[in-house]
Amino acid sequence: MKTVKIDARGMHYTPLNQKIRAAVADGAEEIILDNILGQRFIGDGLRGNVRIIVNGVPGGDLGMFMSGPTCIVHGNAEHAPGNTMDKGMLVIHGSAGDAVAHSMRGGKVFIKNNIGYRGGIHMKQYDVEARPILVVGGTAHSFLGEYMAGGLVLVLGIGKDKAMTDRGIGSGIHGGEIILRGEVDDFLLGVGAKKFKFTESDLERIAPTIKNFCEQFGYDPAEFLDTNYTKIGPASSRPFASKYVWE
Amino acid sequence: MTLGSVPSKFKVSIDRDQCMDCGRCIENCSYGVYRREGDKILIESRKCTGCLRCVAMCPRDAITLTEKPIDYRSHPLWTREVREDIIKQARSGKIILSGMGNARDLPVVYDRLLLDACQVTNPSIDPLREPMELRTYIGKKPSKLNFRKTESGDVELETKLAPNLKLNTPIMIGHMSFGAISLNAQLSMAKAVTELGTYMGTGEGGLHRDLYPYQDHMVVQVASGRFGVNIDYLERGAAIEIKIGQGAKPGIGGHLPGEKVNEEVSRTRMIPVGSDAISPAPHHDIYSIEDLVQLIRSLKEATEWKKPVFVKIAAVHNVAPIAAGIARSSADAVVIDGFRGGTGAAPKVFRDNVGIPIEVAIASVDQKLREQGVRNEISIIASGGIRSSADLAKSIALGADAVNIGTAALVALGCRVCGNCYRNLCPWGIATQRPELVSRLDPERGAVQVSNLIKGWTYELSELMGAAGINSIESLRGNRDRLRGYMLDEEMLKILDVLPAGA
Numbered sequence A: 001m002k003t004v005k006i007d008a009r010g011m012h013y014t015p016l017n018q019k020i021r022a023a024v025a026d027g028a029e030e031i032i033l034d035n036i037l038g039q040r041f042i043g044d045g046l047r048g049n050v051r052i053i054v055n056g057v058p059g060g061d062l063g064m065f066m067s068g069p070t071c072i073v074h075g076n077a078e079h080a081p082g083n084t085m086d087k088g089m090l091v092i093h094g095s096a097g098d099a100v101a102h103s104m105r106g107g108k109v110f111i112k113n114n115i116g117y118r119g120g121i122h123m124k125q126y127d128v129e130a131r132p133i134l135v136v137g138g139t140a141h142s143f144l145g146e147y148m149a150g151g152l153v154l155v156l157g158i159g160k161d162k163a164m165t166d167r168g169i170g171s172g173i174h175g176g177e178i179i180l181r182g183e184v185d186d187f188l189l190g191v192g193a194k195k196f197k198f199t200e201s202d203l204e205r206i207a208p209t210i211k212n213f214c215e216q217f218g219y220d221p222a223e224f225l226d227t228n229y230t231k232i233g234p235a236s237s238r239p240f241a242s243k244y245v246w247e
Numbered sequence B: 001m002t003l004g005s006v007p008s009k010f011k012v013s014i015d016r017d018q019c020m021d022c023g024r025c026i027e028n029c030s031y032g033v034y035r036r037e038g039d040k041i042l043i044e045s046r047k048c049t050g051c052l053r054c055v056a057m058c059p060r061d062a063i064t065l066t067e068k069p070i071d072y073r074s075h076p077l078w079t080r081e082v083r084e085d086i087i088k089q090a091r092s093g094k095i096i097l098s099g100m101g102n103a104r105d106l107p108v109v110y111d112r113l114l115l116d117a118c119q120v121t122n123p124s125i126d127p128l129r130e131p132m133e134l135r136t137y138i139g140k141k142p143s144k145l146n147f148r149k150t151e152s153g154d155v156e157l158e159t160k161l162a163p164n165l166k167l168n169t170p171i172m173i174g175h176m177s178f179g180a181i182s183l184n185a186q187l188s189m190a191k192a193v194t195e196l197g198t199y200m201g202t203g204e205g206g207l208h209r210d211l212y213p214y215q216d217h218m219v220v221q222v223a224s225g226r227f228g229v230n231i232d233y234l235e236r237g238a239a240i241e242i243k244i245g246q247g248a249k250p251g252i253g254g255h256l257p258g259e260k261v262n263e264e265v266s267r268t269r270m271i272p273v274g275s276d277a278i279s280p281a282p283h284h285d286i287y288s289i290e291d292l293v294q295l296i297r298s299l300k301e302a303t304e305w306k307k308p309v310f311v312k313i314a315a316v317h318n319v320a321p322i323a324a325g326i327a328r329s330s331a332d333a334v335v336i337d338g339f340r341g342g343t344g345a346a347p348k349v350f351r352d353n354v355g356i357p358i359e360v361a362i363a364s365v366d367q368k369l370r371e372q373g374v375r376n377e378i379s380i381i382a383s384g385g386i387r388s389s390a391d392l393a394k395s396i397a398l399g400a401d402a403v404n405i406g407t408a409a410l411v412a413l414g415c416r417v418c419g420n421c422y423r424n425l426c427p428w429g430i431a432t433q434r435p436e437l438v439s440r441l442d443p444e445r446g447a448v449q450v451s452n453l454i455k456g457w458t459y460e461l462s463e464l465m466g467a468a469g470i471n472s473i474e475s476l477r478g479n480r481d482r483l484r485g486y487m488l489d490e491e492m493l494k495i496l497d498v499l500p501a502g503a
């Protein structure tokens, strides 16, 4: 495997991304970024199948518009990793800020610990391949999956009493599903969101995702392969259809 | 239904002596006003929207259409419209949606601004004889230029220039998405701007593959719903526009109803067929001006700093400081959309009441950017109700670099501003996705019409400039001395920084 190492100490994000692009063009299969400290936009708009290892804490919009690569972060991530991402995978060995996976339309974002507000907001789906997946090991703040239009958000609540304790889950959701470990209090649901029974067939569908997530962080998937989940989806696929009358 | 029906908006009649019974009115009316029963063509006036398709197609000029044949008792406050809105809401309890731009009879500032011309003391210029420089560059300009002498003694530019759009005329076509309008409408305009050397916007509907041949003349839009946005789309566009707001509905998002999301629209927007396409009010990754900077830079970084990035805002009360904030971000141009801007659909209360006129917004933004010493670094694009070359010339004299037209381009394609765009039944093949209606609009002929309009305005602009003794668009830009206000109050003149007529 062709590996390229880049020492990012004190480096601005533009030259850093230029180096990453040059390495990809040069046929690198793995790129190791050392001493990352707050550089934004890592892997922004990047294509290909490269694997990027980030050692440190990247800045906002990690993997924005990314289409293909895998990016593994040994640290926390800032605002909106996976923003409008198309394809590929982000694996964060830590927590991430607000608007994680914002408008994402394909690929996977796996967060080991917690995320901030508006996780999975406006995620959308087109076709079977373009189905975004966000998995959070810990918990998430308010407005999880707000305006969601497709894809899957899964919150496992590892080490917590309850997977979610913040409100506004799925407000304005009109497609896709939010699956939360255990029971969820009704008052946490946002406007337009509805609880559904989590069935064996749901489990069958998400089992590969659970296994995939556990593989990344060394968890035993057996712990999570039961039907102790709550599924939240849209009460209607046309949440605003009844709000308007024409002139 | 105790409220009963309201008076019909139009009364349609056929002069039976003139009529040759060809049936074209029946065929052409997608709203179903006409139908044949036995040997007679019957008319259902209540269904008429005033789109005038039948009138345009009748070979005998046999059709008469009267607006408001029955009106209410007249009243200056309780107008027909006010009364009907109340009746509608009493029936439904809902928000009233409307199409096209602001329909209120408010004074138009453009019509109270007059242009200048030379007499005796300085000669006017004949554009037929003298070259007129209309070329406009949209994008960031350096605050100063550095040069270097090479060994051979030549002078070389050292300053790195930011990418700019090169316009042959300061008229572009604004953002109208595929979904809101038909592919043939988009194709007509794309062909026209490509031929003329100017640009049009994709709107927030993605870029249909049939438009790829014209991509070098398309500005791709990134709005809060991020429909159709991926790296491929960003790289195809000549420039990228972040849509924050829209003049027809400042402060709220957009909503393309599921009925309009057919196979093609779904593929282009990258959402499932029949799903509502909802653009939230804010971009949920922009909650501050710092976040806007971050989005601008993320777009530039994704496209390797090869594309100018514009930011479009609605003209609202604080438009000047907001634009100043945008000028200080990494944006290359600010697009200001006035309260008369058109739309496929907007809540009526927004369309008719929120925002400020574009004329005032251009003047105050230009003024603020000059005060702050950054006007030369960023371009201003103005839109929202620009109807003629006179509005264009006045916009530039108030401080805009270029304008975006929308409704005017649609009228060039046949639109009669009937305001029923949301019904997917546009008989002119513009605001519809129905194949039988879309095919009424031939993109080749449409392109000629749109290009004729822009050419006509461009000639007129050169004439207006020549008459004022100006031979370069640069000398007209922000040149308020060539404007005079007529019947505008003192405060308004102060904001426009224009003298009253006679002064």
Ligand code: SF4
Residues within 6 Å of the ligand: B014, B018, B019, B020, B021, B022, B023, B024, B025, B026, B041, B057, B058, B059, B060, B061, B062, B063
């Ligand atoms: S289009 Fe004119 S002439 Fe033809 S049927 Fe209709 S009204 Fe008569």
Ligand code: SF4
Residues within 6 Å of the ligand: B051, B100, B410, B414, B415, B416, B417, B418, B419, B420, B421, B422, B425, B426, B427, B428, B430, B431
């Ligand atoms: S685009 Fe069509 S429906 Fe909309 S106002 Fe014009 S003619 Fe009417």
